[in-house]
Amino acid sequence: MADKKVLPGRQVPCQLCPLRKLKIFRPFTPEELAFVSTFKTGEVGVKAGAPLFLEGTSSAHLYTVLSGLAFRYKLLPDGRRQILNYCMPGDFIGLQGSVMGEMQHSVEALSDMVLCVFNREGLWRLFETHAGLSFDVTWLAARSEQMLDQQLLSVGRRSALERCAHLLLHLADRAAEVGLTRSRHTTRIPITQQHIADTLGLSLVHTNRTLGRLIRDRAIRWREQEFEILNRDRLAELAGEETLPNIVRPLL
Amino acid sequence: MADKKVLPGRQVPCQLCPLRKLKIFRPFTPEELAFVSTFKTGEVGVKAGAPLFLEGTSSAHLYTVLSGLAFRYKLLPDGRRQILNYCMPGDFIGLQGSVMGEMQHSVEALSDMVLCVFNREGLWRLFETHAGLSFDVTWLAARSEQMLDQQLLSVGRRSALERCAHLLLHLADRAAEVGLTRSRHTTRIPITQQHIADTLGLSLVHTNRTLGRLIRDRAIRWREQEFEILNRDRLAELAGEETLPNIVRPLL
DNA sequence: CGCGACCTTGAGTAGGCTCAATGCCGGTGG
DNA sequence: CCACCGGCATTGAGCCTACTCAAGGTCGCG
Numbered sequence: 001m002a003d004k005k006v007l008p009g010r011q012v013p014c015q016l017c018p019l020r021k022l023k024i025f026r027p028f029t030p031e032e033l034a035f036v037s038t039f040k041t042g043e044v045g046v047k048a049g050a051p052l053f054l055e056g057t058s059s060a061h062l063y064t065v066l067s068g069l070a071f072r073y074k075l076l077p078d079g080r081r082q083i084l085n086y087c088m089p090g091d092f093i094g095l096q097g098s099v100m101g102e103m104q105h106s107v108e109a110l111s112d113m114v115l116c117v118f119n120r121e122g123l124w125r126l127f128e129t130h131a132g133l134s135f136d137v138t139w140l141a142a143r144s145e146q147m148l149d150q151q152l153l154s155v156g157r158r159s160a161l162e163r164c165a166h167l168l169l170h171l172a173d174r175a176a177e178v179g180l181t182r183s184r185h186t187t188r189i190p191i192t193q194q195h196i197a198d199t200l201g202l203s204l205v206h207t208n209r210t211l212g213r214l215i216r217d218r219a220i221r222w223r224e225q226e227f228e229i230l231n232r233d234r235l236a237e238l239a240g241e242e243t244l245p246n247i248v249r250p251l252l
Numbered sequence: 253m254a255d256k257k258v259l260p261g262r263q264v265p266c267q268l269c270p271l272r273k274l275k276i277f278r279p280f281t282p283e284e285l286a287f288v289s290t291f292k293t294g295e296v297g298v299k300a301g302a303p304l305f306l307e308g309t310s311s312a313h314l315y316t317v318l319s320g321l322a323f324r325y326k327l328l329p330d331g332r333r334q335i336l337n338y339c340m341p342g343d344f345i346g347l348q349g350s351v352m353g354e355m356q357h358s359v360e361a362l363s364d365m366v367l368c369v370f371n372r373e374g375l376w377r378l379f380e381t382h383a384g385l386s387f388d389v390t391w392l393a394a395r396s397e398q399m400l401d402q403q404l405l406s407v408g409r410r411s412a413l414e415r416c417a418h419l420l421l422h423l424a425d426r427a428a429e430v431g432l433t434r435s436r437h438t439t440r441i442p443i444t445q446q447h448i449a450d451t452l453g454l455s456l457v458h459t460n461r462t463l464g465r466l467i468r469d470r471a472i473r474w475r476e477q478e479f480e481i482l483n484r485d486r487l488a489e490l491a492g493e494e495t496l497p498n499i500v501r502p503l504l
Numbered sequence: 505c506g507c508g509a510c511c512t513t514g515a516g517t518a519g520g521c522t523c524a525a526t527g528c529c530g531g532t533g534g
Numbered sequence: 535c536c537a538c539c540g541g542c543a544t545t546g547a548g549c550c551t552a553c554t555c556a557a558g559g560t561c562g563c564g
Contacts, residue, residue, distance in 0.1 A: 005285075024357030074405045077492060082408040084401050099387070099394045100499075104402055127387045134390070135351070144350045149336050149357055153326045156334040156407045160552070191396040192510065201408030206552050208512065224561090225510075232429040233416035240329060247352075289557060411559075412520070444542065458520050476529090510559080518553075525543075534537085 011114075012066065014252070019066065019090050019249045024177050025251040035130055038252050044115045048190070051114075052107040053094060059103065060120055063093040064252050068113025069189065073198070074105050083185065083199040085147055086110070089178045090251055092140050098123050116252070120165045135248030143249065156200045158240070160210045163200040164237035168220060172229050192225050199245050214238075230248040263295050263366075264318065266504070271318070271342050272378070276429050277503040287382055288504050291374040296367045300442070304359040304367075305346060311355060312372055315345040316504050319367025321441065325450070326357050335451040337399055338423065340363070341430045342503055350375050363442045368504070377441050395495030395501065407453045412462045415452040418491035420472060424481050437481040446476055466490075
């Protein structure tokens with residue numbers, strides 16, 4: 001069983017991309033859509049747990065998540081891990097590598113994924129011929145910087161309880177944006193407590209105890225590597241507000 | 253005495269910009285230089301301690317630091333502060349606001365500064381007419397994301413001693429890149445221990461004690477709101493390596 | 505049935521926090 | 535000229551949040 005597997009041919013033409021139906025993505029002009037179609041070179045399927053990028057390597061590829069989840073992280077020489085953020089459908093992966101050459105972080109699939117593949121040369125062509133789309137790329141870079149800012153604020157200045165509440169809210173909101181919720185508040189994100197700990201700069205044990213408090217508070221429910229938000233207001237109160245609005249954003 | 257003061261007319265024409273002499277910045281083509289000249293609308297002088305941007309406001313401006321230092325930060329409602337990064341000469345400030353509308357962070361001058369001023373419309377014109385420069389803008393955005401990644405790794409996973417060592421090294425390296433050093437290792441950065449604490453997610457008292465250890469180790473010297481690196485290797489050892497290489501980068 | 509991945513809980517420790525006081529220095533106003 | 539004040543660095547004491555070590559439970563899978 002291969003970790004990474006190139007699917008036979010292109011599966012979903014951009015014209016029919018299911019993500020385009022979501023209202024948080026700004027619509028393409030027909031011309032842009034045509035260009036993006038040529039920009040896309042194919043699709044890849046990736047198994048949960050497989051690496052998409054490894055720190056220190058340079059990759060010729062650029063992906064957009066079609067389905068599934070991943071996370072970006074960095075390691076210290078002795079194995080300590082810091083998760084930087086999560087990649088959800090519609091997110092661009094690998095811009096750093098494409099623009100700057102070498103990756104300074106790793107990316108790993110959290111669930112089985114399907115990714116659209118672009119190549120670097122295409123990105124350059126995009127900048128040369130489509131000012132609107134290049135602006136979009138920059139917009140996306142700025143947005144992910146914003147999310148990092150938030151995350152840094154959390155890790156640096158919030159208590160463990162605040163961090164947990166904030167992260168779960170943030171993840172649930174983002175998942176909802178791209179239609180990853182089953183019912184109103186049930187979010188199925190295949191995440192372990194170890195991931196949460198490594199995201200928030202906490203130890204596994206302490207994360208477990210802190211989530212325990214949220215569970216006893218009936219703010220969330222935790223079930224086999226996924227969670228459900230029971231009391232959003234309570235969580236928001238603990239988190240101290242501060243969530244990103246759902247802005248309409250560009251795709252691809 | 254006004255905090256912010258618009259200097260009379262343009263002072264330094266881009267052709268003579270002192271930053272362009274530094275070897276870490278990639279040279280412009282004559283055509284790009286001409287365009288950038290029209291993109292720049294003037295200069296502003298700002299006093300140490302003055303705000304450049306406030307979270308939640310939207311600004312029509314975009315700056316490049318000509319001289320002086322600033323820092324980006326976010327506040328929690330109860331006043332806890334997290335410093336996100338430092339802005340040095342050649343850095344772009346305000347891209348988030350220009351691209352996304354509203355600022356999600358504040359920026360404050362650390363020393364007296366001079367800034368080049370651009371406006372949003374100019375940025376759009378840049379994307380429409382200069383693919384190379386728009387790529388540069390994206391490159392800069394990717395680079396600042398990389399620095400945030402590093403910072404997040406530090407705050408989330410390193411000990412207080414490692415964090416301090418890493419930050420001081422990082423600041424000294426960046427300062428050296430843009431010629432802000434007097435002698436080989438003497439870095440004059442007008443920073444207080446409170447700034448360091450807020451950057452690293454530590455308390456002031458603990459930061460003071462940790463710096464004390466570095467001082468007793470003869471790794472650094474601390475003097476009136478500035479520091480000097482005495483033993484770079486020792487510091488790097490404590491920090492656990494991991495510094496960004498000095499890549500040639502675009503300017504403006 | 506055994507093993508591995510994940511969650512849970514207990515016990516003891518320590519790194520980092522808060523409160524509090526002191527010293528130093530430069531600026532300001534009487 | 536001096537007293538005062540505010541910003542910054544420093545140090546002590548005690549506490550608490552979060553960490554480490556360790557053991558045990560559950561579940562799914564080969």
